Amino acid sequence: MTVADAARVPCDPDLPLSVRLRTGTRADHEAAERSAFVEHLLSGALTRDAYVDLAVQQHAVYTALEEVGDALLATTPDASAVVLEDLRRLPSIEDDLAFLLGADWPARARVLPATARYAAHLREHATTLPRWVAHAYTRYLGDLSGGQVVHRMMQRHYGLGEQGLSFYRFAAAPRVTPFKDEYRDRLDALPLTEEQRREVVDEARRAFALNRGVFADLGAVHHP
Ligand code: HEM
Numbered sequence: 001m002t003v004a005d006a007a008r009v010p011c012d013p014d015l016p017l018s019v020r021l022r023t024g025t026r027a028d029h030e031a032a033e034r035s036a037f038v039e040h041l042l043s044g045a046l047t048r049d050a051y052v053d054l055a056v057q058q059h060a061v062y063t064a065l066e067e068v069g070d071a072l073l074a075t076t077p078d079a080s081a082v083v084l085e086d087l088r089r090l091p092s093i094e095d096d097l098a099f100l101l102g103a104d105w106p107a108r109a110r111v112l113p114a115t116a117r118y119a120a121h122l123r124e125h126a127t128t129l130p131r132w133v134a135h136a137y138t139r140y141l142g143d144l145s146g147g148q149v150v151h152r153m154m155q156r157h158y159g160l161g162e163q164g165l166s167f168y169r170f171a172a173a174p175r176v177t178p179f180k181d182e183y184r185d186r187l188d189a190l191p192l193t194e195e196q197r198r199e200v201v202d203e204a205r206r207a208f209a210l211n212r213g214v215f216a217d218l219g220a221v222h223h224p
Helices: 003-011 017-024 026-033 036-043 048-075 077-081 090-101 113-125 129-144 146-158 176-189 194-222
Strands: none
Touching: 017 026, 017 176, 017 194, 026 194, 036 048, 036 146, 036 194, 048 077, 048 090, 048 113, 048 129, 048 146, 048 194, 077 129, 113 194, 129 146, 129 176, 129 194
16 A cells, blocks of 8 residues: 555545544554653563553543543443443553552542643543544553553563553453454444544544653653
8 A cells, every 4th residue: 555545545435434543543553652651661661650650641531531431322322332331441440550559549649731631632522422432442442452562561570460450451351352353343333424434533643642642741750
């Protein structure tokens, strides 16, 4: 595929939404994966505190994402295809934080400015199905994919066992690949107009940018 073809794919109405999402966010994914904080964290150059701080930021993001998802379920019948109990992360992150920081973790959790912006964006702008789906795709498929690498590296480098890392364990494990395929099928089957599909890809790119912002803030705290 040429660069020009790749640029057209996210707009090709004949392609399934999941393909347009993957292609349309490819460059954003590479940038997120290569962000300095992620590279330092995965290589073992940081400390366990950096992972704990990441978990705190994820807590703030998932609180907003899942709150908005639950509200959508109540108003939009089509949302039930993609707002899934098997994906819900908030209870796992809360267990992890209680283990990592202690029972008083809410008092010790510091939400960084980029995280606050991300959560505010979710509450203000991700309240329709196309927009919410874009954020759900970016986070959940990411956690089901690269998240599995993060899980292994946190165990290897920072002495964490299963406790503290339950965020990365999904009910679908070890059948994560078929589960991701099924989720993509669900995205593809959503009754969205062409305009809404384009909106999903645009919003997913925004979701990646918001994640990069969180990594930049984490990097400023945890490495020079
Ligand atoms: C920590 C570093 C990361 C690594 C090593 C990584 C690795 C991967 C890999 C190997 C896949 C392909 C999985 C497959 O085809 O089944 C993938 C997919 C994905 N990742 Fe990442 N990733 C990382 C960070 C991120 C971040 C920060 C995000 C967004 C917040 C993200 C979002 C996604 C999404 C949405 C997909 C699904 C792509 C698709 O098939 O449509 N990843 N990642």
